[in-house]
Amino acid sequence: MRELLPLSLLGGLLGLDVVCFPQMMISRPLVGATVAGAFVGDTEAGLFVGATLELIALATLPFGASRYPEWGSAAVVGGAIAAALHTSPAGTVTIGVLATLATAWVGGWTLVKLRVWNAWLARRKRDALDHGSRGAVVGLQLAGLTSDLVRAAALTALAYALLFPVARATVGLWSFGEHLSRAVTAGAASAVAAAAAWTIFHSARGARWCFAGGLVVGLLLLALR
Amino acid sequence: MTAAAAARSAAPPPAPRVPAFTWVSVFVRMLAIQGSWNYETLLGNGVGFALEPVLRRLPGGVHGDAFKAAMSRESAYFNAHPYLTAVAIGALARAELDGVPSERIERFRTALCGPLGSVGDRLVWAGWLPFSSLVALIAFGLGAGPLAVVLLFLGMFNAGHLGLRIWGLRVGWTRGLAVAGALANPVLRSGPAHIARAAAAAAGVAIPLAVARVVGDGPLLLGGALAGGAVIAVGLVRVHGRVEGWKLVLVLIALFALVSVAR
Numbered sequence: 001m002r003e004l005l006p007l008s009l010l011g012g013l014l015g016l017d018v019v020c021f022p023q024m025m026i027s028r029p030l031v032g033a034t035v036a037g038a039f040v041g042d043t044e045a046g047l048f049v050g051a052t053l054e055l056i057a058l059a060t061l062p063f064g065a066s067r068y069p070e071w072g073s074a075a076v077v078g079g080a081i082a083a084a085l086h087t088s089p090a091g092t093v094t095i096g097v098l099a100t101l102a103t104a105w106v107g108g109w110t111l112v113k114l115r116v117w118n119a120w121l122a123r124r125k126r127d128a129l130d131h132g133s134r135g136a137v138v139g140l141q142l143a144g145l146t147s148d149l150v151r152a153a154a155l156t157a158l159a160y161a162l163l164f165p166v167a168r169a170t171v172g173l174w175s176f177g178e179h180l181s182r183a184v185t186a187g188a189a190s191a192v193a194a195a196a197a198w199t200i201f202h203s204a205r206g207a208r209w210c211f212a213g214g215l216v217v218g219l220l221l222l223a224l225r
Numbered sequence: 226m227t228a229a230a231a232a233r234s235a236a237p238p239p240a241p242r243v244p245a246f247t248w249v250s251v252f253v254r255m256l257a258i259q260g261s262w263n264y265e266t267l268l269g270n271g272v273g274f275a276l277e278p279v280l281r282r283l284p285g286g287v288h289g290d291a292f293k294a295a296m297s298r299e300s301a302y303f304n305a306h307p308y309l310t311a312v313a314i315g316a317l318a319r320a321e322l323d324g325v326p327s328e329r330i331e332r333f334r335t336a337l338c339g340p341l342g343s344v345g346d347r348l349v350w351a352g353w354l355p356f357s358s359l360v361a362l363i364a365f366g367l368g369a370g371p372l373a374v375v376l377l378f379l380g381m382f383n384a385g386h387l388g389l390r391i392w393g394l395r396v397g398w399t400r401g402l403a404v405a406g407a408l409a410n411p412v413l414r415s416g417p418a419h420i421a422r423a424a425a426a427a428a429g430v431a432i433p434l435a436v437a438r439v440v441g442d443g444p445l446l447l448g449g450a451l452a453g454g455a456v457i458a459v460g461l462v463r464v465h466g467r468v469e470g471w472k473l474v475l476v477l478i479a480l481f482a483l484v485s486v487a488r
Contacts, residue, residue: 024256031379034375056470098475119263134277140270173485182439187454191454201428205422217426
């Protein structure tokens with residue numbers, strides 16, 4: 001568990017990226033899980049979890065006030081768990097994805113609470129804001145950023161501390177083979193990706209044919225390997 | 226009045242000089258524009274926060290009435306796409322330093338919310354972001370290593386992201402309250418449709434390749450994964466909006482893990 005502190009800091013930074021700063025998408029699961037895997041010592045395991053999750057995250061469109069899973073901190077938890085368990089490969093990708101999805105669900109709820117907290121802080125400073133107080137504006141922004149960083153770091157620490165022992169025990173009892181486990185997980189993820197691609201792009205003229213053409217190319221590339 | 230004269234009278238006065246360091250400060254603050262996002266003022270406080278370094282140049286500095294009035298105005302409710310808010314930041318900075326009447330600035334601020342929100346959502350969240358993800362997933366599926374996949378995704382996405390913010394700030398500052406015309410830019414108007422088609426093609430390539438690399442050996446397992454995925458995808462599309470895909474995957478994988486442990 002000596003990795004808990006660096007992982008919490010990483011989760012804090014990546015959780016902050018989701019909404020607050022700098023929104024450069026370092027919080028995407030492809031990045032977060034891979035970097036977390038590198039922190040724990042198995043970048044490849046993190047990448048496999050990250051790529052599977054990225055297929056699922058395609059369906060997440062962070063429009064305005066909509067509620068969505070918080071992938072940043074969650075991907076750190078899942079990527080780190082998979083990397084830490086890499087010596088027994090069967091089930092690690094599946095368990096990493098599962099840990100991420102569970103954490104992302106809770107993370108989405110904490111984001112909503114953070115927004116309520118920010119609104120409460122803003123109400124308390126209403127008079128100062130109405131009078132154009134520079135201190136109030138800057139203070140409110142810094143308070144929001146700090147709260148988000150603390151939220152994401154605490155979520156990462158708590159989720160990793162709770163889920164890692166469960167994941168280790170689960171891997172010990174895992175009975176399905178490595179490839180079957182990965183096939184089930186990746187198949188389920190591909191379903192979300194395909195449905196998301198349809199939902200997001202089908203209204204653009206010709207997009208359906210582009211998807212079909214791309215699919216043919218993808219399958220041909222697979223067949224030619 | 227001739228057309229040329231009318232155009233001259235509509236154009237904003239020559240831009241006041243703002244030091245490069247101030248622009249850097251504004252740009253960095255723009256990256257934190259959603260730092261205090263909340264359900265009441267949304268991005269409002271972030272707009273005031275990002276504009277503050279420019280507003281210090283108003284007569285009287287930070288203790289002057291002009292600065293305080295501008296800070297109060299600019300920190301009120303605002304909603305738009307966070308990246309395209311750069312257009313508003315540039316235009317509002319210009320309007321404040323040009324001394325445009327407050328009622329006009331407030332009307333302009335309100336009018337910008339809708340277009341900057343809808344264009345940004347379509348261009349970035351439903352366009353450039355999934356497209357960048359899918360291109361990175363193609364690279365993953367073709368066997369690229371962790372560093373290459375991550376750098377490809379971050380480099381591609383942020384070339385668009387940072388470029389959009391820089392363009393927005395510049396065009397807003399240059400055109401001031403006449404910035405609405407800039408939203409007719411071809412990239413903003415027809416870009417989302419082109420990106421959607423490219424992303425749809427990329428999705429077709431990326432999904433089988435990425436699944437194949439995750440699954441590893443075994444054409445039977447790969448075929449099963451892709452066929453099963455296709456069936457579930459059709460179901461998800463048919464119940465669109467009633468079931469969230471990621472929650473369904475969470476339930477399916479949790480059940481699979483339970484069976485694996487229990488049997």
